[in-house]
Amino acid sequence: MLVKEYCKKSNTFFGIKCQKLLYSTKSKFQKIKVYSSKTFGNVLMLDDCFMITEKCSDHYHDECLRLIDLKNNKMKVLIIGGGDFGLVKKISKEKSFSKIDVVEIDDKIINTCKKYFKNNFKFNSSIKNKVSIYIDDGYEWVKKKNNLKYDVIIIDCTDPNPIAKKLYSNIFYKNINYILKKNGIFIQQSGSPVIDYKKIIKPTIKKLKNNNFKKIIISAFHMPIYPLGLWSFIKSQKP
Amino acid sequence: MLVKEYCKKSNTFFGIKCQKLLYSTKSKFQKIKVYSSKTFGNVLMLDDCFMITEKCSDHYHDECLRLIDLKNNKMKVLIIGGGDFGLVKKISKEKSFSKIDVVEIDDKIINTCKKYFKNNFKFNSSIKNKVSIYIDDGYEWVKKKNNLKYDVIIIDCTDPNPIAKKLYSNIFYKNINYILKKNGIFIQQSGSPVIDYKKIIKPTIKKLKNNNFKKIIISAFHMPIYPLGLWSFIKSQKP
Structure with missing residues (x-):
């Protein structure tokens, strides 16, 4: 699955090929999602924006x-x-x-x-x-x-x-x-x-x-x- | 339309929201495509890889x-x-x-x-x-x-x-x-x-x-x- 973030300021997308949605919830403040991926390990998204990954982008x-x-x-x-x-x-x-x-x-x-x-x-x-x-x-x-x-x-x-x-x-x-x-x-x-x-x-x-x-x-x-x-x-x- | 390049080495995509495919051909050496976009002006792709744009990324x-x-x-x-x-x-x-x-x-x-x-x-x-x-x-x-x-x-x-x-x-x-x-x-x-x-x-x-x-x-x-x-x-x- 392709998980992507759309940046409306630049009209561009960045996407990571992920294996699976591991977790999805909505807190009082934001949407929280975690995906698993081959390149980056687990990937955290808040309100559909990539935040942190386990590997390769620290x-x-x-x-x-x-x-x-x-x-x-x-x-x-x-x-x-x-x-x-x-x-x-x-x-x-x-x-x-x-x-x-x-x-x-x-x-x-x-x-x-x-x-x-x-x-x-x-x-x-x-x-x-x-x-x-x-x-x-x-x-x-x-x-x-x-x-x-x-x-x-x-x-x-x-x-x-x-x-x-x-x-x-x-x-x-x-x-x-x-x-x-x-x-x-x-x-x-x-x-x-x-x-x-x-x-x-x-x-x-x-x-x-x-x-x-x-x-x-x-x-x-x-x-x-x-x-x-x-x-x-x-x-x-x-x- | 979303025009995207897939990088198989990193399992990631980068995409640009484009208006129109302006030109498409196949030369002896490669596929050549030109799109128009709001942020980047015209965008050149060779073999589905982004090469150059008119604006913002020189x-x-x-x-x-x-x-x-x-x-x-x-x-x-x-x-x-x-x-x-x-x-x-x-x-x-x-x-x-x-x-x-x-x-x-x-x-x-x-x-x-x-x-x-x-x-x-x-x-x-x-x-x-x-x-x-x-x-x-x-x-x-x-x-x-x-x-x-x-x-x-x-x-x-x-x-x-x-x-x-x-x-x-x-x-x-x-x-x-x-x-x-x-x-x-x-x-x-x-x-x-x-x-x-x-x-x-x-x-x-x-x-x-x-x-x-x-x-x-x-x-x-x-x-x-x-x-x-x-x-x-x-x-x-x-x-």
């Missing part, structure tokens, strides 16, 4: 990790979204840290990925003790947690759809600023440089500047399963 | 041009393949040169592109006088032309299918060496770093080394309309 997490270039082996990390645990797995393998907090709005994502992307959830107990999961709206969570301080904050969310758009707002960046340490790193997934420059990347940079973030860079990277194969993060720093 | 030619980093405003350029004239157009706009020879095996490519990719063939007469077209098999042409000397030779061909595979052979590289000037640049399109590393990139590098090419680099670049969105050139130099 450029997204690799690139995000590359941007965490702090020399701090006690770093405290906050991930908003990221319920697939791809990023937690990478950080736990390659970085030294004292704490990772994951704030995921949709517990069904975590439960689905625990079953179909098992490898992302395999940790020894010393790592496990440093990872906390909060099932909550990241926007609201950040607003009320202004007593915490992080070295790294990553927004690993979907594009600014009705659920995620608050995570691209001026007021959210203001609240992020409160809980980020001096010189702390803020990383936001920022869509495709080919099709989202005007509507996501440019306005995000403007809002970050308004909130006094410095050293703002766009980091583009190859992501074969996302529309047109090129994706981006915006990395910035708190002065 | 990373291939841009990247090739970036690799021609000679400081020689009288340079002589040879292009094997390239009958779509995308590369000739780019070079003529951005570089200074005394001569471009294009050796294309299939005159139907040139005739089709003259009609449906008109912009690639628009030159003023001073440029026109410096461009020559030879309808010939590039492999044979290079073998017999060992009295010519070029500063830059580019292989702008399809992947090593039955027609193009001679252009990836040891003996071809030996003959290229004869007609390349000292320190001359040789650029070969070398498929996708994701799926063609073992079968195209690695053996090509080995053959270039065997033929004493130096400064061999793989240059990967984003190419949304090619399978999995990442493509490559191998650039090398004659000692």
Whole structure:
């Protein structure tokens, strides 16, 4: 079976030949589907968009990790979204840290990925003790947690759809600023440089500047399963 | 209508929503099709693979041009393949040169592109006088032309299918060496770093080394309309 994602901004399709639909559900927030495939292993789709695969396309997490270039082996990390645990797995393998907090709005994502992307959830107990999961709206969570301080904050969310758009707002960046340490790193997934420059990347940079973030860079990277194969993060720093 | 290319190496599809099939023929060498599309303008397919578009995806030619980093405003350029004239157009706009020879095996490519990719063939007469077209098999042409000397030779061909595979052979590289000037640049399109590393990139590098090419680099670049969105050139130099 051909499972495909249609990108209406570019009028293009990307498709993966899959063997089987393994799981399909609808949560309060989104449609969740998991397929099995030969090339990519299990494949997660949210609202008919490819999100993560088990094999061959982990450029997204690799690139995000590359941007965490702090020399701090006690770093405290906050991930908003990221319920697939791809990023937690990478950080736990390659970085030294004292704490990772994951704030995921949709517990069904975590439960689905625990079953179909098992490898992302395999940790020894010393790592496990440093990872906390909060099932909550990241926007609201950040607003009320202004007593915490992080070295790294990553927004690993979907594009600014009705659920995620608050995570691209001026007021959210203001609240992020409160809980980020001096010189702390803020990383936001920022869509495709080919099709989202005007509507996501440019306005995000403007809002970050308004909130006094410095050293703002766009980091583009190859992501074969996302529309047109090129994706981006915006990395910035708190002065 | 959805026009799609299936990549059997990765079990993936890429598709473009097109308006109309403008032209379809079969030459002695390949199936040629041209579609019209909203995002990409006219789209050329050879043997059901996307080749070039009028708009939005000229990373291939841009990247090739970036690799021609000679400081020689009288340079002589040879292009094997390239009958779509995308590369000739780019070079003529951005570089200074005394001569471009294009050796294309299939005159139907040139005739089709003259009609449906008109912009690639628009030159003023001073440029026109410096461009020559030879309808010939590039492999044979290079073998017999060992009295010519070029500063830059580019292989702008399809992947090593039955027609193009001679252009990836040891003996071809030996003959290229004869007609390349000292320190001359040789650029070969070398498929996708994701799926063609073992079968195209690695053996090509080995053959270039065997033929004493130096400064061999793989240059990967984003190419949304090619399978999995990442493509490559191998650039090398004659000692």
